[in-house]
Amino acid sequence: MDRLAAASSYAASIDNLVLLITVMVAFFFTATSVMFFWLIWRFRAKPGVKTQYLQGDEKHVKNWISRPHILVLICDVVIIVVAMRVWHHIKQQQPPAEARIRVIGQQWAWVFQYPGADEQLDTPDDFYTTDDLYVEHDKAYHFELRSRDVIHDFSVPAFRLKQDAIPGRTITGWFRPTLPGSYDIQCAEICGLGHGVMAGRIHVQTADEHNRWVAGQAAVASAQ
């Protein structure tokens, strides 16, 4: 299976966080498994050897609990610190908007509203697409996420972007596409019978491609 593309500016920081957690969990899983099976083998039943009954209150015995415990707590703190830095970068800091887009979830499709030449949403030159979102490579996009009916979730795995859409609310966020190509969009919140067909594509175009595409859409919009 192909490795999932990392196609946004913050994809790598999410991947590194997941990798860090995986390495830590793998370390403790391996260490405890080895210890567990070694103890089973080392203290197996032998003729003439009586079972030891350990209370576990001597210091050298307690250390077998407290030292790994401290190690686990240190790993927890490391995960919290790294996760908060990533969260802050993606959720609290927005780079200045170079483009705007509105994403509307509904049963069962994604509608994308583009601001047109004036770069303002909700003006007469806006145009729309359904299920296919066209964006320009290496531009900071601010999106407004809405829902017409129930809770949906705008998910672009290649961007490591996933955000709930809540009826009655406009949720803002951003992304910067870093790799031209077409990637999956999915709804990541069970939203009714057609949830599984709420699949779309995001097309990251070069500046030339995107300008040509916008000009074509604008011509269609003004003809209508």
Ligand SMILES: [Cu+2]
């Ligand atoms: Cu949905």
